[in-house]
Amino acid sequence: MTVVICRCEDLTEDDIVEAIEKGYDELETLKRHLRMGMGPCQGKSCIPLAERILCRETGKSPDDIREPTSRPPNKPVPFALLASEEVDDHE
Amino acid sequence: MSEEAGVVIIGAGVNGLGTAYHLGKMGYDDVVVLDKSYICSGASGRNGGGIRQQWTSEENIKLALESRKMFEKLNEELEQDLEFYQGGYLVLAFDEDESKDFKKNVKLQNSLGVESQYLTPEEAKEIVPELNISDVVAATFNQTDGTIYPFKVVNGYANRVREMGIDIRDHTEVLDIVTEGDEIKKVKTEAGDIKTDTVVNAAGGWSSQIAEMAGAEIPNKPVRHEIMVTEPYKRFLEPMVISFKHGIYFSQSEHGNVVGGMGNPDEEVGVNQTGSLWFMKNFSKTLIDFIPRFSGVNMIRQWAGLYDTTPDAQPILGTVPEVERFYQINGFSGHGFMVSPVVDKVTAELILGKEPSMDIDRLSVDRFEADDFEAEGAVVG
Ligand SMILES: Cc1cc2nc3c(=O)[nH]c(=O)nc-3n(C[C@H](O)[C@H](O)[C@H](O)COP(=O)(O)OP(=O)(O)OC[C@H]3O[C@@H](n4cnc5c(N)ncnc54)[C@H](O)[C@@H]3O)c2cc1C
Ligand code: FES
Numbered sequence: 001m002t003v004v005i006c007r008c009e010d011l012t013e014d015d016i017v018e019a020i021e022k023g024y025d026e027l028e029t030l031k032r033h034l035r036m037g038m039g040p041c042q043g044k045s046c047i048p049l050a051e052r053i054l055c056r057e058t059g060k061s062p063d064d065i066r067e068p069t070s071r072p073p074n075k076p077v078p079f080a081l082l083a084s085e086e087v088d089d090h091e
Numbered sequence: 092m093s094e095e096a097g098v099v100i101i102g103a104g105v106n107g108l109g110t111a112y113h114l115g116k117m118g119y120d121d122v123v124v125l126d127k128s129y130i131c132s133g134a135s136g137r138n139g140g141g142i143r144q145q146w147t148s149e150e151n152i153k154l155a156l157e158s159r160k161m162f163e164k165l166n167e168e169l170e171q172d173l174e175f176y177q178g179g180y181l182v183l184a185f186d187e188d189e190s191k192d193f194k195k196n197v198k199l200q201n202s203l204g205v206e207s208q209y210l211t212p213e214e215a216k217e218i219v220p221e222l223n224i225s226d227v228v229a230a231t232f233n234q235t236d237g238t239i240y241p242f243k244v245v246n247g248y249a250n251r252v253r254e255m256g257i258d259i260r261d262h263t264e265v266l267d268i269v270t271e272g273d274e275i276k277k278v279k280t281e282a283g284d285i286k287t288d289t290v291v292n293a294a295g296g297w298s299s300q301i302a303e304m305a306g307a308e309i310p311n312k313p314v315r316h317e318i319m320v321t322e323p324y325k326r327f328l329e330p331m332v333i334s335f336k337h338g339i340y341f342s343q344s345e346h347g348n349v350v351g352g353m354g355n356p357d358e359e360v361g362v363n364q365t366g367s368l369w370f371m372k373n374f375s376k377t378l379i380d381f382i383p384r385f386s387g388v389n390m391i392r393q394w395a396g397l398y399d400t401t402p403d404a405q406p407i408l409g410t411v412p413e414v415e416r417f418y419q420i421n422g423f424s425g426h427g428f429m430v431s432p433v434v435d436k437v438t439a440e441l442i443l444g445k446e447p448s449m450d451i452d453r454l455s456v457d458r459f460e461a462d463d464f465e466a467e468g469a470v471v472g
Binding site: 026028029032033035038039040042069071072073076077078079080082083 | 129130131132136242246320322346366371372374375376378379385386387388389390391392393394
């Protein structure tokens, strides 16, 4: 059965396992190699799943997995809104 | 326990790994590459992927031209599609001074073999139909400029370098470089010492710190630069569009995302890689000014990286006066990806005592001792 992990970038569990085997064995490098977590949802659903696969494949505990840096904005925002004065620091 | 290596390279970005790749290609594999974080964690994994030959200093033009030719063959060498898209660079002038300079630049670029052209605003609009040209005075364009996917290049090198038997150690921070007199003895890392007499300083925004460890001085200063990406859209932008006056650049990637950045003229020196509200607002405003259609386009992610800046905005290459066999490959001042192929190759040649395939003497750190060094004028952001 094919399990889709990242819907935005169309990546399956097999894609992720294969990349880990190639040596992309932390979230930051997995992200860049596969573009995983770089879709419009910014990895909200796929990164936690990928974390679990990483633990399973590498034998690391969740505490040893380095969290990827979260990068604003938290959801897609049109430039017109960002350009306006309404944006505050927490957007 | 102490181990030994012929060459220790500090920094697993495009230049550290590119140098390792060329050393390996020349048949030399007694090399260790160290990085304090993951591969490509520095500017090499945070940049705009822009490949431009339209520079104003002879040195930068030559480095960029030769490198562009090397990038054209790199897909084949690394057996990977690196997404090198040669949609050109469209450089916009917003006042008469800029347009006068642009004429001069094109002349120099043409004389060195870069086929850039001087354009009217209307001609610029033919290349980017949605461009607002109401304040544009002139433009230049060079078709063989373009963009590449940086991570694929760096990982392409990493994979090849490992196949050649060269050791890459991520998450291994360099803590000190031990010298005796003017000779390097060893590199101390958080995971033990490595005996060596040859060190390559490819540490990007951290290069001054590394130089200091060896007792050498370079004038490099790290400065934050911010960048962002939009949701993917069907291609509507062929070239990279840039303005020196506004400090902005943007292009569309193979996947359809628009990638763009802008420098803050008041940015302070320091190692800071967080995003700012200043950027979000000012970048968005300027982008909409350039192409009004961007109003409704969504930004999805923003981040920052370091420019390793020098007083003349040109890189520092070759050895230093204080210590022997301490090779610099840093100070790229925001354009170290596009010139990496040739500078990596020449650095490998210097290390192995070969005749360098390009003369880079004028880029050694000594140049700052003269009072009249000439600065590169075409830095964006
Ligand atoms: C926002 C932005 C946009 C840019 N756009 C472009 C562009 O369009 N085109 C272009 O050509 N260039 C661009 N640049 C510049 C380009 O990214 C850099 O010049 C280039 O990537 C530098 O590569 P490097 O390998 O020399 O250094 P880096 O990629 O910065 O690598 C240095 C490495 O050294 C490591 N390191 C530091 N200290 C230590 C230590 N003590 N021990 C071990 N390791 C250490 C770091 O972790 C890092 O991985 C841009 C830069 C930024 C920030
Ligand atoms: S599901 Fe992976 S980025 Fe959206």
